[in-house]
Amino acid sequence: MSNWPELEHKYFMNTVKRLPVTLVRGQGARVWDEDGREYLDFVAGWGVNSLGHCHPVVVQAVTEQVNNLIQTSNQFYTIPQLRLAELLVQHSCLDKVFFGNSGAEANEGAIKLARRYGKHNLNGAYEVITMLDSFHGRTLAMVAASGQPKFQEPYSPLSAGFVNVEYNNIEAIKIATTSQTCAVMLEPVQGEGGVNLPDENYLTAVRAWCNQKGILLILDEIQTGVGRTGTLFAYEQYGIEPDIMTLAKGLASGVPIGAIMAKDRAAVFAPGEHGSTFGGNPLACAAGYATLRFIVDNKIAGNVAKVGQYFTAGLEKLGEKFSFISEVRGRGLLIAVEFNRDIAESVVMDCLNGGLLVNRLKPNALRFMPALIIGKDEVDEALGILDRVLSAVTDEKG
Numbered sequence: 001m002s003n004w005p006e007l008e009h010k011y012f013m014n015t016v017k018r019l020p021v022t023l024v025r026g027q028g029a030r031v032w033d034e035d036g037r038e039y040l041d042f043v044a045g046w047g048v049n050s051l052g053h054c055h056p057v058v059v060q061a062v063t064e065q066v067n068n069l070i071q072t073s074n075q076f077y078t079i080p081q082l083r084l085a086e087l088l089v090q091h092s093c094l095d096k097v098f099f100g101n102s103g104a105e106a107n108e109g110a111i112k113l114a115r116r117y118g119k120h121n122l123n124g125a126y127e128v129i130t131m132l133d134s135f136h137g138r139t140l141a142m143v144a145a146s147g148q149p150k151f152q153e154p155y156s157p158l159s160a161g162f163v164n165v166e167y168n169n170i171e172a173i174k175i176a177t178t179s180q181t182c183a184v185m186l187e188p189v190q191g192e193g194g195v196n197l198p199d200e201n202y203l204t205a206v207r208a209w210c211n212q213k214g215i216l217l218i219l220d221e222i223q224t225g226v227g228r229t230g231t232l233f234a235y236e237q238y239g240i241e242p243d244i245m246t247l248a249k250g251l252a253s254g255v256p257i258g259a260i261m262a263k264d265r266a267a268v269f270a271p272g273e274h275g276s277t278f279g280g281n282p283l284a285c286a287a288g289y290a291t292l293r294f295i296v297d298n299k300i301a302g303n304v305a306k307v308g309q310y311f312t313a314g315l316e317k318l319g320e321k322f323s324f325i326s327e328v329r330g331r332g333l334l335i336a337v338e339f340n341r342d343i344a345e346s347v348v349m350d351c352l353n354g355g356l357l358v359n360r361l362k363p364n365a366l367r368f369m370p371a372l373i374i375g376k377d378e379v380d381e382a383l384g385i386l387d388r389v390l391s392a393v394t395d396e397k398g
């Protein structure tokens with residue numbers, strides 16, 4: 001067997017601190033390493049494997065497509081792309097779609113679209129108000145959009161045209177709005193920045209402000225979309241509709257894809273103004289269509305809401321048992337557990353050794369984003385491992 005960490009050290013740029021496991025296989029909510037050890041996967045490729053690993057409908061769709069047509073130029077019509085676009089429009093409040101390959105690419109396109117809208121309708125306004133603690137991707141412009149110094153400082157000077165303001169503070173958005181503002185962009189629930197939930201009425205106030213000023217509301221649903229929070233899109237739970245929405249992550253259950261969606265009035269790109277070589281390729285769109293069709297037909301978002309509540313209740317019970325758990329928060333199957341001290345790294349390692357993959361969200365917090373199809377049995381198993389790990393880490397209440 002090769003020494004994979006040594007190869008990684010030799011050949012890879014040093015951008016990620018990996019866990020000491022080499023995964024070779026996945027099925028449903030489980031993955032296996034090269035030694036055959038099994039893990040329950042509550043990271044799911046960063047909330048990507050919506051239907052779990054290698055779901056039969058995705059495998060079948062990809063296999064059939066790979067045997068027929070993998071990639072064409074976008075000069076031609078391809079059927080999987082059109083079917084996925086139609087399904088997305090039918091099940092959302094948006095009218096038009098553009099496909100790319102990743103979340104950051106989708107957000108870049110959304111900003112370009114908002115700037116085009118600003119040129120057409122707002123006297124050339126180009127600035128976008130985004131939130132502190134947001135995360136919109138790793139490209140240069142998205143680093144400026146993401147209001148987190150740790151992502152921004154290494155790459156200054158930042159791309160112009162973004163103002164970062166406090167999340168859950170409508171006054172901050174109002175103060176930052178000028179005649180140059182063309183849009184407000186936010187995640188309905190902040191994922192990477194801490195699984196931060198919107199205060200009651202915050203999103204409706206943002207929507208009302210955008211309406212009042214005639215500027216666009218862009219929702220980044222890359223992490224929250226496609227069922228993750230218990231409805232197909234998170235905006236459905238907050239009584240608002242975006243003008244532009246971005247998707248990626250779970251849309252094709254693991255095959256790279258991204259999408260910009262827009263209301264008709266905001267879909268102002270003209271031919272040649274935006275594009276992507278691989279964007280919307282038949283392979284990714286076949287996987288996306290199979291995934292979304294399955295999610296819609298089997299009411300998977302409803303399962304997410306139910307299992308998410310069950311999981312949250314179980315985590316809250318652990319919170320009663322372990323005094324160092326300070327908060328459990330989330331929506332659907334996007335959940336964080338916060339500790340009152342910086343133990344997340346060791347908890348992640350102990351969970352790994354116990355057969356459970358979880359994400360260290362912050363030094364003092366974990367994030368859970370398992371496959372949307374998990375059942376109560378798998379949740380019980382994960383809670384059992386966590387209970388054992390937390391019992392060993394530190395003192396119990398009472």
Ligand SMILES: Cc1ncc(COP(=O)(O)O)c(C=O)c1O
Binds near residue numbers: 103138
């Ligand atoms: C809300 C949100 N937007 C954008 C991105 C960037 O997506 P990608 O890594 O596919 O570029 C992420 C990734 O974590 C995300 O959570």
